[in-house]
Amino acid sequence: MASNEASKRFPPIVPEILDSAQKEVHNYLANEIGQYFQGIFTIQDSKTDALIGPYTHFLYLPQPVASGYFINGSSLSKIPDFPLRCREIAILAIGEHYNAAYELYSHVRIAKKVGLRDEQIEDILRGKCPTGGTEQELVSWEVARALMTVKGPLSEDLWGRAEKAFGKAGAGALIHYSGFYAYTCVLLNGAAVSVPEGESIWPITA
Template sequence: MRLKLLSPSEMNAHQRETHDEAIAGKRGSAPAPMMAWLNSPEMARHATRLGEQLRFNTMFPPKLSEIAILVTARHFTAHYEWYAHKRLALKGGLDPKIIDDIRDRRTPAFGDPIAQMIYDVARSLHEGHGLTQPLYDAAVKLLGERGLVEIIGLCGYYTMVSMTLNVFEFGLPEGEVSELV
């Protein structure tokens, strides 16, 4: 870890207020990257609120939103993010074979066209830095404009999360080994 994470007793009033707000939210705890973001408490507050919105309040159930998050974690080889969201994806009902395919950079076989579209959009955002017109048209038709905006939001937010975790070298919990190479 490149950064000393502050305990609540070491935080200034603004940092502590942001920390406590996160704990009181739907997560019930402070998300790992927020502990780094607390060096900029106002950014941490807004980023954590956005993360809570994207994680819990999109039109997609966890089984689907976790596809975009896992594609992002894999793209950035974000070990901690992969570790955390693989568990959430499994809990949400995502097929372990799909998770393994994303991990191994293989295109999964989806039985659900919406899941396939989320994967295609997330992958295109990261690898192509946008969407071709045919993919855009198909995404709007299947996901709607709101759905497309929310997938873009998930990929963008979890890009920031992945970068934060990677730059500050957040480690996995004791005894855990990364699946990503």
């Protein structure tokens, strides 16, 4: 279950009492999205099947909001030339900047799954560049951090390094992922979405 604070803003709704519009959103999230992530981190209450985490608040909004959000996120994965490890480094860098608990909770698990080492994850959670990273991995962290912390355009130096490391499409993916997860973190913090009860951001205990 989510924390009491988060539940007060957008309380989880058990599937049995959803109206028809909410059922459409619930089924889309549970079936189309949940199949990718349910085995990695918690998205539904194990006893009631109610959606938790960032998914709950979509039940209170029109269906196109949820589908548009996740279609956008899915489309980013189709951009070539941007490795999974680099993607997760950028996403965690954004989450650390915003201190978005559920984003960090979920993506440290994905980061482990795609091969980031424990010390690299711990570095990012402390606001540090990941130890022993490749140039692609280092520039992913640096670009994501710069886009969150430095006003104005990304520097020519960082853009040049990103383009050299990934090509234009991959560098574009890095920028898009940074923006998309900044948006995600704003949603999570606005809704006060916390780590599921009994779990933690780090270390992973289950």
